[in-house]
Amino acid sequence: MNHSFDYRTLKVNGIYQQNATGDLMLRLKLPAGVISAVQATAVAELAEKFADEALHLTCRGNIELHGLRGENLAQVYRGLQAVGLTSRGACGGAVRAVACNADGGNFDRIQLLVERLHRHFTGNPYFEGLPKKFKLAVENGYSGARHLCQDLALVYLGREGERELCDLWVAGGLGRQPQEAFLLANRVPIERILSLVEGVIRVYQQHAPEGKRLKHLLAEIGEQEFRILLGKETAGTSLLSLTSPLDDQFGAAIAPGTDGWVELPVAGGQLASNNLRCAADIAGETGDGFLAISRAQNLLVSLSAGVDESALRTALQGAGLLSGEAALQCRVCPGSHECPKGLVATRDLLCQLNEVLGPQARAQSWGISGCLNGCSQPQLADYGIVGTRKSTKSQESSYDLLHRDGEGFGQSLHQGLSEAELLARLAELG
Numbered sequence: 162m163n164h165s166f167d168y169r170t171l172k173v174n175g176i177y178q179q180n181a182t183g184d185l186m187l188r189l190k191l192p193a194g195v196i197s198a199v200q201a202t203a204v205a206e207l208a209e210k211f212a213d214e215a216l217h218l219t220c221r222g223n224i225e226l227h228g229l230r231g232e233n234l235a236q237v238y239r240g241l242q243a244v245g246l247t248s249r250g251a252c253g254g255a256v257r258a259v260a261c262n263a264d265g266g267n268f269d270r271i272q273l274l275v276e277r278l279h280r281h282f283t284g285n286p287y288f289e290g291l292p293k294k295f296k297l298a299v300e301n302g303y304s305g306a307r308h309l310c311q312d313l314a315l316v317y318l319g320r321e322g323e324r325e326l327c328d329l330w331v332a333g334g335l336g337r338q339p340q341e342a343f344l345l346a347n348r349v350p351i352e353r354i355l356s357l358v359e360g361v362i363r364v365y366q367q368h369a370p371e372g373k374r375l376k377h378l379l380a381e382i383g384e385q386e387f388r389i390l391l392g393k394e395t396a397g398t399s400l401l402s403l404t405s406p407l408d409d410q411f412g413a414a415i416a417p418g419t420d421g422w423v424e425l426p427v428a429g430g431q432l433a434s435n436n437l438r439c440a441a442d443i444a445g446e447t448g449d450g451f452l453a454i455s456r457a458q459n460l461l462v463s464l465s466a467g468v469d470e471s472a473l474r475t476a477l478q479g480a481g482l483l484s485g486e487a488a489l490q491c492r493v494c495p496g497s498h499e500c501p502k503g504l505v506a507t508r509d510l511l512c513q514l515n516e517v518l519g520p521q522a523r524a525q526s527w528g529i530s531g532c533l534n535g536c537s538q539p540q541l542a543d544y545g546i547v548g549t550r551k552s553t554k555s556q557e558s559s560y561d562l563l564h565r566d567g568e569g570f571g572q573s574l575h576q577g578l579s580e581a582e583l584l585a586r587l588a589e590l591g
């Protein structure tokens with residue numbers, strides 16, 4: 162291990178220690194999951210030069226490079242900055258990348274909100290050094306219940322006359338103690354959003370103990386006290402438009418995906434750098450020059466006015482990036498393959514799922530997490546699998562199986578299953 166690095170500083174710059182031999186993981190912070198073809202090519206080149214050639218696409222729309230070495234970080238950061246990419250605040254106690262659903266509707270408006278929030282909070286010293294991570298998302302409506310697992314989620318409701326409105330949900334989170342968010346305020350005009358988001362983060366910053374999430378603060382002080390504290394923080398704050406007419410015009414010109422996306426399935430979010438480079442080349446030559454990472458960990462190629470969709474699909478098929486077969490919808494975290502907290506080999510388990518699941522079960526959405534932290538959001542999939550114990554000489558690894566059958570989080574169906582028991586239960590699903 163190289164002891165000359167200050168890992169706390171590295172964390173806020175998007176770096177985690179991956180293992181005891183000094184490998185590092187760098188997580189990019191992509192607002193709304195969007196990346197240009199030029200940026201994607203640069204990321205593929207950096208991975209080939211300095212990291213593992215397999216990139217990990219996360220279910221919050223970001224890209225992780227694994228297997229980096231500390232001595233190469235300066236060159237990697239220079240390479241990212243040269244194409245306008247950042248990893249600032251992607252790890253540690255900071256406002257994380259603002260997630261959203263690129264493949265939902267209203268993306269042109271939502272992307273602008275995400276972009277403004279990203280620019281406001283990224284690298285802003287008033288909002289760094291938080292007790293722990295702060296996850297922010299802008300959701301297009303309520304499908305998939307993703308608003309329930311964020312520290313703060315804005316649910317975009319669209320325009321009503323001159324006004325654009327959002328609902329605000331706070332204090333959700335997964336992990337060892339999953340907690341569904343609660344509705345803080347409904348039908349809020351977007352001019353009120355920034356002061357409310359800042360207010361929630363300030364209350365969190367001032368009152369939560371080190372190492373605790375907002376949900377823990379809420380469990381301690383209760384909703385009523387939280388609202389009183391928030392009222393004090395936001396009293397007298399002015400309205401501030403999050404977007405401007407200039408943004409609107411500029412945004413309309415650059416907003417990708419306005420006519421939809423071509424989705425390239427990426428099994429378990431594991432994308433070879435040469436496939437990213439190839440998709441970027443095609444997006445640049447035949448598409449409109451933009452890609453995005455979806456919440457299902459797939460790669461999206463943007464379609465906007467003037468793009469010949471059938472030519473784009475033909476080019477992607479010719480490159481082997483798009484096939485007619487329906488892929489299993491399964492979000493997967495790196496697990497013990499790359500994460501120091503991983504208890505089980507998540508990608509190996511995905512391969513086994515592909516073998517044992519019958520047609521009914523394959524039509525459901527899945528999430529596999531290598532530990533109780535639940536980074537692949539197993540509670541939001543139709544079925545979730547969580548590794549709960551690492552195998553040792555004397556004990557097998559064990560798993561919990563979750564099932565979601567309502568509006569809230571998935572609930573435990575079976576606990577402490579061995580791998581053989583888990584696979585038998587999965588085969589029974591039909």
Ligand code: SF4
Pocket residue numbers: 494495496497500501502503504530531532533534535536537
């Ligand atoms: S769920 Fe656990 S194993 Fe998976 S990435 Fe998160 S911390 Fe690592």
